[in-house]
Amino acid sequence: MICNMLEYYRSKKRGFPLFFVFLKGRIMKRILASLFITIILSVPSAASSAQWAGYTPYLQQGWNLLGNSLNQHISVAEMFGDMNATVPGVTPYVKSVWRWNAQAQTWLFYSPQLSYEGNLSYAASKGYGVLDVIPPGEGYWVQSTSSGTLYLPQQEGETYDILSGFQAASAGWNLMAAQTYGTPEDINKNATPTPPQPDFTPANFISLWAWETSNAQWYFYSPGMSPRQNTDYAAAKGHLDFGTTGKMLLPGQGFWMNKPYEPNDGGKG
DSSP states (O other): OHHHHHHHHHHHTEEOOOOEEEETTEEOOOOSOSSOEEEEOOOOOTTOOOOEEEEOOEEOSEEEEEEOOBSSOEEHHHHHEETTEEOTTTGGGEEEEEEEETTTTEEEEEOTTSOHHHHHHHHHHHTOEEOOEEOTTBEEEEEEOOSSOEEOOOEEEEBOOHHHHHHHSOSEEEEEEOOSSBOHHHHHHHTOSSOOOTTOOOOSOSEEEEEETTTTEEEEEOTTSOHHHHHHHHHHHTOEEHHHHTOOBOTTBEEEEEEOOOTTSOOOO
16 A cells, blocks of 8 residues: 555655744754744643644645644635635645545545635545645645745644544544654654653554655655664665654644554554
8 A cells, every 4th residue: 555655646746845943942953944934932731742833834836745733723715715715925826735534535625726616516526525624733735836935824823732643543544744843753752642661662653754845755764663674664665764864844744644553443554
C-alpha cells in the first residue's frame, strides 16, 4: 500500500510548507524558509499537551501539505473563498483543497474556483465528499497555481492536544498536523499516555512521512527502526532521512501517519 501511495503522490509532486519557529525565551536558529514565522508562547497545563501558537502558512506552486495545528475548525470557504465570495490574493491561485477521511476511507474535495453548488455536483460525480472544514489536528493538501509565494490568513490560538489526536485516529493511514516544533521522535513520545523511559521507544505509529516540495521527495521515519536502519532504508528507497538532514516538523505542516491495527481488530497494517 505504501509504495502505491508514494508513487501516486510523487507523480502529483505534492509538497508542504516550510517555517521559522520562535520559542519563548530563545530563538531556534534553524533557517527552513525566509517567509514563514511561527510563535509558541506557553504550555497551559501538564494535563494537556496543548500550547498557544500563531503562524502564517503559505503556498508554493503545486501541491502543498498543510495541517491544522489549532484546537478549532478551519472553514475552507473562509480561508480560500469561492467564485461568488473571493479572498483577495488567495482565491484566484488555489485550484483545489483535499482532506482524507480515514474513518470513511474517502477523499473530501473543495475548489475555490467553483460555487457551493458546483462543489457539490463535482464531488458527487467523482464519489468524493464535500470538504467544508479542517478539524483540529488534521492535515490537508492544497493545490496552488501561483508562480510565487502565496500567503494564507494567519492562524493563532491554542493548539490541539496531540495525545487525544493520536488516540482518536483510525488504524491505518491518517493525514495529521504537527502540533509544535519537533522531530518525529518527539511526536511519538508526545503521543504516549505515560512518558516513556529514556531507553524505550514507543510504537504509536508504524511510519511517518513528510513531503519535501523542492526535491519532490518523501521524508521517512519509523520508530521500529534504529537511526541507522532509518537512514539506510530511506537511502535505499530514494527517500530523505529525518535524522541525517535535521528535518523538523512544524506547526501548520501536515504529514502522513500509519497507525497500527489492534491485534484482534481484523485489520492489516
